[in-house]
Amino acid sequence: MQKPKALFFDVNETLLDLNDLRSSISQALGGRDDLLALWFRMLLHYSLVETASGQFRPFGQIGAACLQMVAKNIGLELSSEQAMEAIKPILSLNPHPDVQSGLKRLKAAGYRMFTLTNSSFEGVRTQMANAGLTHYFEECLSVEAIQMYKPSTQVYRWAARRIGLKPEDCMMIAAHGWDVAGAMWAGMRAAFIARPGQQLYPHAPKTELETKNLSELVDKLITIPQ
């Protein structure tokens, strides 16, 4: 196995714990915290609805609209302001417990690291600052630059070009089956972190690496010879 020349990290769920959103989403939905997974899946769906239709608006605005729709399904009316307020804690999610030490070891091993996220520029910068992770990344890349959502092929190819590399020299690291699938279909390498509730897509090519957490992944990445 050859050492990747750069690592791209997905942010929401891969580095940061989305469970920190549970209480505010639940509060907005009258206590229905079982709807968190449905809301997030709807957000992912509608982000691609926008891209498939040649549209673009920031992830937060799509997330708020989806929360309004989920609320309406259970007979609740949320204004767009109330919905924006309910998802605001997405900006101050805690990193998973293995993230600080994992990124530190990768940085020490000389890896170039970037985010590649569906969050907006301002969103990811705020998220990284609040989680204390900013200094590990050479740059925080957001799909906002290219105005298309992951896993569009164009996003991964743009990201590689943007940092002066070919897709095959880069590795996407994500806890989402669709994200590693899209990266590989775009020509990148990929590693999957099997966070709780996350699964590989059965129709996708196999990722090179699959681990239970970031620590295990780091163990493997730092032993690859130059």
Place this chain on the structure above:
Amino acid sequence: MQKPKALFFDVNETLLDLNDLRSSISQALGGRDDLLALWFRMLLHYSLVETASGQFRPFGQIGAACLQMVAKNIGLELSSEQAMEAIKPILSLNPHPDVQSGLKRLKAAGYRMFTLTNSSFEGVRTQMANAGLTHYFEECLSVEAIQMYKPSTQVYRWAARRIGLKPEDCMMIAAHGWDVAGAMWAGMRAAFIARPGQQLYPHAPKTELETKNLSELVDKLITIPQ
């Protein structure tokens, strides 16, 4: 309001009742029929994941893969054969109670009618035959022809061209916010049927017509002068 020259109908949930899938999905998921909505949203998401990545496989295969993922999340292993078997009732869904009479009245009023569905060719033909609706449609169009999923702009433009019309002469009729949004962004007209649990997308343009069921929509469509 001008009379549309053709009507395109979404099939799953708009004409046919997806609740008929509830028992087989629930059985495959150890009784968790609350996961039906999450599974269907995941299927919609992954169909666009395929399109965004330049891939295509039939809707049923994506649906089975998503069911395997949902099952794994709750600690169950389903083979792809078991998953295909669990979603098989999608081929024999019953039409909503307002559908037979609604389509009959539209046909009598001289409307040209087509399906435009994410289901495969074989899927939609079987669905329409089993529901006794085949004879209302001039042709059953499926995204399988263009190998991209709704709501990709290309799908609606292809469908209009395919029947010799401009998008603005056609009306998409669907119970999904994302479907009417995509149709309008592609230049078609659109009508929304608010089936239970279905919502318009707050960021989309307003549909011309929005009704609680197909009967009400037909009342409006048949009174438009030629």
